[in-house]
Amino acid sequence: MAQPKSLLPECGLYLTTRALPGNEEKVPAGTLISFHNHSDSGLPTVTTPDHNIHNRWHFHGPPVTFRGLTWAETLTKLPAEGFYTLRKELSFDGGKWPKGTLVQLGYTQAGMPILFVARVRANLEENDLHFSDKGVGIKREQFSMLEAVTVYQEPADGSGHQPDHAHEH
Incomplete structure (x- = not known):
């Protein structure tokens, strides 16, 4: 049953x-x-x-x-993989990211959370944000510092002009 x-x-x-x-x-x-x-x-x-x-x-x-x-x-x-802003500064070995920083939340296969910072890369013709595949591990107790943001996701057909398809994570 x-x-x-x-x-x-x-x-x-x-x-x-x-x-x-x-x-x-x-x-x-x-x-x-x-x-x-x-x-x-x-x-x-x-x-x-x-x-x-x-x-x-x-x-x-x-x-x-x-x-x-x-x-x-x-x-x-666990919170959904996706995009968030930091509600407060995040300090880690090798640096810190200020409050409001745009990050991507991901996980290891063992469910350990990893944050990837958004970067604007120099010398690119596209106006894209880049998220490295190298991130900073956080503790699950730090999830409360993440604020979900809505990011427009381009349709798979590449048409790109349907702003009602925002994707919240």
Whole structure:
């Protein structure tokens, strides 16, 4: 029998704190997952990260369905990958970023958060912001310093002129 959707966590990014019973090798403890509280079968599913493009994980492959509501309760919810501003200055080994800095939040496969700073690069013809693939690790306790921002995402067809497709992260 499918678990009632209302008793399950909301869909999104999570960190496993325990291995998924019966699928310990596929979904071990300490793994970033994409969780969905629904599927065609009515059961919740998890998918592990497959590859990372532009500091964002892509979750491919067959999702793993499960029945254990108690396991779902052990998941730790994580903020969405995406763009944020800093609510306060962030100091780290080798430097600091001032309050209001635009950053991209990403994760390691083990769910450790990483911030990538936005940079305007010199000598480029495009007026683009660049986010390096080298970031600064933060502690999960520091998530409260992040303020989500809305960034317009160009349609995949490249048409680029539909401003109603803003993408909030």
